[in-house]
Amino acid sequence: MPILEPAIETLDRKQLERLQLERLQALFERMRDGNDFCRERFGSSAAPRTLADLPALPFTKKSDLRDAYPLKMLQVPIEQLARIHASSGTSGVPTIGPYTKRDLEIFADVNARSLASGGAQPGDLFQVSWGYGLFTGGLGMHGGAERLGACVIPASSGNTARQMQLLETLPIAGIGCTPSYAVLLAERFESEGRRPLALRYLIAGAEAWTPQMRDDIERRLGVTATNIYGLTEIIGPGVAQECPEAKNGLHIQEDHFLPEIIDPATLEPVPDGTRGELVITTLTREAMPVLRYRTGDLTSIRREKCSCGRTTARMAWVTGRVDDMLVIRGINVFPTAIEELLLGFADLTPNYQIIVERPPNGLDELRVEIEHRSAEDGIDHRALETRVATKLAEFLLVSLTIDIKPPGTLTRVEAGKAKRVDDRR
Template sequence: MSALQSARLVKTVNHVYHNVEFYRNKMQKIGLEPGDIKGIEDITKLPYTTKDDLRDNYPFGLFAVPQSEVVRIHASSGTTGKATIVGYTRRDIEIWSECVARVLTMAGIHKNDIIQIAYGYGLFTGGLGAHYGAENLGATVVPMSTGNTKKLVTMMEDFGVNAIACTPSYLLHIAETLEEMNKIDKIQLKAAICGAEPWTENMRKEIEERLHISAHDIYGLSEIMGPGVAADCSYHKGLHIWEDYFMPEIISPETLQPVAEGELGELAITTLTKEALPLLRYRTKDLTSISYEKCECGRTSARISRFKGRSDDMLIIRGVNVFPSQIESALLEIGETTPHYLMIVDRVNNHDTLEVLVEVEERFFSDEIKQLEGLTKKIAHVIQQAIGLAVKVKLVEPRTLERSEGKAKRVIDKRQLI
């Protein structure tokens, strides 16, 4: 594995140096040449890459191949409304499909199975990523997407669907629908691949008990590839990361130095085979630890632990990346609010909710109720346009929200995800 990683890292470094001006400038700035990277042990000499780097080079500034070789573009939400753009060559798509096929295999899914893909299709990587992986495996794919749950349940029964890929919260909603329709005993579901949002071990157990299936955690991020970077096996003791395609490092978010095996830190990933958008030491901001011990399942790939949070202020709500700064920018556009707000994230009946408390000028509370209602709707609309999620907005009087002399507390997350 080390020899394979070394060969692929050397090739990747040469690829980005000669084809991406951003990386060439970054390496020259620290006096680093491609020839200085002789193997995987030299990875710490390379510079880090951040989400800001992708945003600053929007849309295609970090692409390492001409547009004629890019066969697909996906995007994820950015911190300021500007999306993070990712591209794939035909070979990138093939490798992505291989990674997802490995995940499905770990979950006991094979070519004789019928799988519903109930992630969103489109610019979001979840739907097409899982879809191509399942087809690569040879399974029969039902491209269901999200939304019409009763139709999904009907097809699940009629088609003999025995596997599903979706967010864990949506799967619990499906379970509720199945219970309401008295169909739990009429379906053949055996496995679920759940990702795109944080979920707890208790939530996994509830899903398994209610649906009588095995549920597996899948990890990925658009910048690196999409779903399929890592996933857990039937022992659920960490997520196996495909080290032949992605080199993981666990670093201290403060010092940016590697931490010891088993110690909590931020996950940084170097793509070892990506052609269109290769990334060096990409800081995911996800907090985890790593183990190189052989798993009970027999696999020898490194395993990352269930994520303990993030080193930045990004939230994942119903599969969507949300930054407080997006809310702030949206509110500043309106002009009728003060710069004080509070986001309250909760999970009600296994569905994420977002309420935003917003301070408004005193005069609005002496006006007609109709004006308050109008402003509430206006703010809710502007926020929804900014983050892509419907929110509940509550207007509060000036100086209602707590002030801080240090970093303002903008988020209360009640989901108890750890």
């Protein structure tokens, strides 16, 4: 796939790091004097002289954003804002994502780069099946597709019959959606014996998923599927995007987002290639930049040049969030690890639900419901259930039960994000 901005995306790493340092220093000065909230937090910190000074600066945590709700961290007069997005907060306080006009330009730029990397070209019909609204996904990808010169079909989420009709009748080349919605579309097309007219590529994100699920989506929809990463606190989608050439990590748009990986327990930086928590500094955001934001996402980064030609750092597929980790009888279990193992069984579909219960007599129970591919009556699932449970227990080090159901039994999410875990404790 052509690289949209080679001057940045293939920039020599020394030059890239020089650019990052200049931007970091300017950001630090701007933030320190920008508002009382930041002055109080970083007022006494020394300005970074090199990128190696970054770990001396304080982290920003999700709880800091809650404390700063709604706009205590704003760095510009409110009249300079051009848009506000928000993400739902687990404790009832949403995270506010304010943008200046310049921030929206950057948002469009990084999404345009991401779409180009995923296979999009100017002139393509591109269907955005992420939700439009406070969620950053729909409008974020919309802006990127327009910036690239594509023709956008703002389908938003839900209304699958209409989405399929559009995909079947218009020469739509690409679609952006959640991975669970991609699976739902694949199933519906298969079960109705229909297919998209001209779909070539699919860009999915906003949920934790795995390369195994990506391969399944590719095979069933006959597309090239890639992973896009982002979060409201940073900008929305477009922070990083997988390249189909290497399919070996997501390129971080490093001229705007400076990544670090830390050990979430000690908070110390870890070497490249080691898994830890992703921390991002927004180098260019105007409205509400964040310094060393702890994303909670577990991944690793590598910085050698990619076979696609890009020199930007690549992050591995997120294996889970620090918050999503389930602790079952003292053992740490990530939902994505369960998904990866389940999809190793050819007879199972990517529709699954993880249920954790605490019975009155004590020990936590882990159960996974998953659908069989075949709808034939009279299949005895017990042997397969035992095999799957044994394999998972071997890798996860925790015993569990597997409940295999006929296809189409589990609830599908048509709008919003799939909820894979039902923790009833």
